[in-house]
Amino acid sequence: MSRQHIAEPTGDALELAVAGQADSTPDVIDGVGFARLYGEPLFQLPTDLYIPPDALEVFLEAFEGPLDLLLYLIRKQNFNILDIPMAQVTRQYLEYVDQIRVHNLELAAEYLLMAAMLIEIKSRMLLPAKQAEAGEEAQDPRAELVRRLLEYEQMKLAAFELNALPQLGRDFVRTQIYIEQSIVTRWPEVHVADLQAAWADVFKRARLIQHHKISREELSVREHMTGILRRLQSAKFVEFADLFDPSRGAPVLVVNFIALLELAKETLIEITQAEAFAPIYVRLAYSPT
Structure with a gap:
């Protein structure tokens, strides 16, 4: 209400x-x-x-309804809620209803209903009590009213405690901070020791399958650099070992490795790995447009 x-x-x-x-x-x-x-x-x-x-x-x-007014009259005069003096409470209640009828007749209807209930309870208390069955006590006409008053008081106290809790927008405000952050993938750096170990493994396998053949061959580092770049254009990532063909012998592997280092020096390629001790991969260097 x-x-x-x-x-x-x-x-x-x-x-x-x-x-x-x-x-x-x-x-x-x-x-x-x-x-x-x-x-x-x-x-x-x-x-x-x-x-x-x-x-x-x-x-x-100010009251929020008939029960609120009735509870106020009882608590203000320190009446026992389990033994309400109906005559005194009803008289005070009717005095209040007479005041609000002058200003708000529609609102007074709710209070008049409670007033009728109080008068009914008082009249039932004046009548002789009905005989209860054996072993049972006679029911007090005020019992139902007392039950409603106690329940209302409990809910009112609970509402007061909830209202005392801090509320968003009334007691505090939530702070919001907007941070603009661009996410850039950072790959782990390849250490020299890892690169040396990968090269030693490739060179070791090349020696195991090499054939003894005496020949003279001119090898071009620039040509091998072009071949590596052409190979990387067709794939996003190429494993380090896949860039070498052990069957061509150690001299070709050495020149190919020098070509790979020259490309890395000129920042045309990137040598990376997903995590520590993971396989080493080679890809074309990223150039922003």
Whole structure:
């Protein structure tokens, strides 16, 4: 149920304000006005001053429904909720209902329903109690009302505790920070020792299958560099050992290895590996457009 404020015009205050029009108070007291209007001193009341009847109001206690009002009356006077004095509580409750009927008849309907229930409970308490069956106590007419009041009080306390917890937007705000970050893949660097070990393995296998053949052959480093680049253009990654053909003999392997080093020196290729102790791969150097 929505929270409401019950206002009541005070007749004495209204009469005093109206009577102030004919008051004999001097217009100026020691050079100081008796009131301020929009920050400016007011030395004389206007002759056409009109105060509406509802201008002066007294705000009473605010309640969220009939159970809230009933619980307030019981707790304010320290009544035992398990032994409610129905006559006194009902009289106070009806006094409050008479006040809200003047201002909000629709809202008073909810409170009138509870008032009818209180009157019914009081009338049942005045009647002789019904005889209960053997071994059972007579049921108290206030039992159902007490149960509802206790449940409502528990829910109200739980709501108060939840409201006391920090809430986003009321007690604190969430900080948001935007960071622009570009993700660039960084491959592990190949150490010289790893490159030497890979070359020693290739050279060792070349010696195992080489044939004794005496011949004179002119080998061009630039030609082998061109062959390696052509080989890498057709594949993204090529394993280091696949760039060498052991069947062509050790001299060709040496020249091919020198060509590979020259390409790396001129940053035309990149020698990399996925992780430590992983196979070594060769690829064309990345050049941003």
